[in-house]
Amino acid sequence: MRWLCYEWNGAAASLTDDAQRQLPHIQLPPNVVRDWLHKPDAMRSRTCHSIDEAMDWLDEKINLFAPHALGGSQLEHELSLNPYSRQGLLAGKDVVRSMWLTGSRALRLAIITEHPTAGIVDADPARTAEALSPVPAPRDTDLDHVGSF
Secondary structure, eight states, X not given: OEEEEEEEEEEGGGGGOHHHHHOXXXXXXXXXXXXXXXXOGGGEEEEESSHHHHHHHHHHHHHHHGGGBSSTTHHHHHXXXXXXXXXXXXXXXXXXXXXXXXXXXXXXXXXXXXXXXXXXXXXXXXXXXXXXXXXXOOOGGGGTTSXXX
């Protein structure tokens, strides 16, 4: 299993543009957590091969941006969430963290768990959708061999 670490730091006002955030080629954080996988590769900060490595990345980013956070207690609050983030990753969940920064800016950090059974992860949503599409439903002709009840 791998953990894909994504980072976005930008104008807080751009977070209100839901239409743009849904577009896979636009470098804005998505509204749907798993849609980070479809965002441009430039938004991927790191690929980690252990939860410890992913959590180190998260700690590093939180500490890097803490001096620019609004409110003095935000760093303590963000760091206090780390045990819950670690538990989530251990359970195969994704983790998204947010900080409001000075200068009307915002930070979004995401650790997306890449499950080995999820198929191919690709920045192109058309290729990913094809790789992850379910097995087609059987046609009526496929059921001819099934007996009656």
